[in-house]
Amino acid sequence: MKGEVVVGGVRFANPVLAASGTFGYGVEFKGIANRLGGIVTKGVTLEERAGNPPPRIAEVPSGIVNSVGLENPGLIKFKRQILPKLKKIKTRILVNVAGFEVDEFIRLAEGLEEENIDGLELNLSCPNVSEGGAVFGQTPQKVEEITRAVRKRTKKLLVVKLTANFVDPRETAKAAEAAGADAVTVINTLYGLILDDNGRPFLGGRTGGISGPAIKPFALFCVDRVAAAVKIPVIGCGGIISGRDAFDFLCAGARLVQVGSANLTAPNGALRVLQELKIIISEKRIKGWESIVGTARRG
Ligand SMILES: Cc1cc2nc3c(=O)[nH]c(=O)nc-3n(C[C@H](O)[C@H](O)[C@H](O)COP(=O)(O)O)c2cc1C
Numbered sequence: 001m002k003g004e005v006v007v008g009g010v011r012f013a014n015p016v017l018a019a020s021g022t023f024g025y026g027v028e029f030k031g032i033a034n035r036l037g038g039i040v041t042k043g044v045t046l047e048e049r050a051g052n053p054p055p056r057i058a059e060v061p062s063g064i065v066n067s068v069g070l071e072n073p074g075l076i077k078f079k080r081q082i083l084p085k086l087k088k089i090k091t092r093i094l095v096n097v098a099g100f101e102v103d104e105f106i107r108l109a110e111g112l113e114e115e116n117i118d119g120l121e122l123n124l125s126c127p128n129v130s131e132g133g134a135v136f137g138q139t140p141q142k143v144e145e146i147t148r149a150v151r152k153r154t155k156k157l158l159v160v161k162l163t164a165n166f167v168d169p170r171e172t173a174k175a176a177e178a179a180g181a182d183a184v185t186v187i188n189t190l191y192g193l194i195l196d197d198n199g200r201p202f203l204g205g206r207t208g209g210i211s212g213p214a215i216k217p218f219a220l221f222c223v224d225r226v227a228a229a230v231k232i233p234v235i236g237c238g239g240i241i242s243g244r245d246a247f248d249f250l251c252a253g254a255r256l257v258q259v260g261s262a263n264l265t266a267p268n269g270a271l272r273v274l275q276e277l278k279i280i281i282s283e284k285r286i287k288g289w290e291s292i293v294g295t296a297r298r299g
Pocket of ligand 1: 019020021022042043044064066068070096123126161187188189210211212213215237238239240258259260261262
């Protein structure tokens with residue numbers, strides 16, 4: 001059907017998804033979620049987590065810095081309390097999972113395999129936890145190990161969300177591809193530090209992750225590089241708040257895009273991005289998303 005995007009065999013009605021952690025579990029915004037290509041849930045860990053102490057969010061010029069620290073109810077409560085509501089939303093659902101040991105990723109994948117969701121997004125890139133997260137994502141070997149272990153246990157769409165913190169994401173993307181990932185999400189937040197008036201760390205988690213328009217040029221750069229380095233689809237993420245931003249990411253080589261911080265400004269942030277993108281596409285008389293994917297690299 002016109003307008004669809006296929007990634008790893010899964011059909012998305014359009015290329016705009018809500019990014020993990022910025023759209024709750026999606027159930028809060030059903031009327032919006034129904035119209036998006038998909039939603040990526042807030043990160044789920046095996047055990048319940050309270051997250052980092054407050055304050056957890058600080059505004060900076062052109063963006064925010066957060067140190068939420070993966071607050072979530074854990075896999076069992078997620079399955080019992082949230083998934084039944086999520087399944088009622090007519091959109092693609094990717095569950096973002098995070099672990100602190102390889103075994104946790106395995107158990108999360110096994111625990112979700114029988115559920116009626118479209119795929120998993122492995123969070124190997126969260127900067128707000130002291131172990132796992134971005135630390136795993138900084139080592140191609142670890143990315144490969146975790147991705148391979150999960151691949152063996154899931155037939156669902158498997159997406160690996162990469163960090164660009166102190167690592168070349170082309171290397172980790174290649175590792176994810178070699179281990180059987182269907183796609184990579186590029187990028188998660190970038191390390192950030194905010195100080196208070198007394199020169200002390202402002203955020204309860206001490207450091208945080210920068211998101212929003214401030215990171216867009218770097219995220220776009222990473223997508224361009226990673227798309228040239230791997231054959232699997234790239235999902236662009238980082239600083240997308242308008243249809244023009246989404247258009248840029250598709251041109252840089254992304255097949256799908258995720259909208260994060262824009263949802264915190266207004267719950268319909270991702271939907272607005274989609275509507276604006278559709279206007280750009282129709283004004284330029286472009287037929288199908290495929291024709292613009294990667295045009296930035298075609299000279
Ligand atoms: C408050 C907040 C919570 C987030 N939680 C998660 C999470 O649980 N898992 C994850 O993979 N990314 C998480 N992210 C990262 C976003 O999904 C996204 O990758 C990042 O914000 C960059 O996109 P943006 O510039 O559009 O916000 C979070 C971001 C924010 C701002």
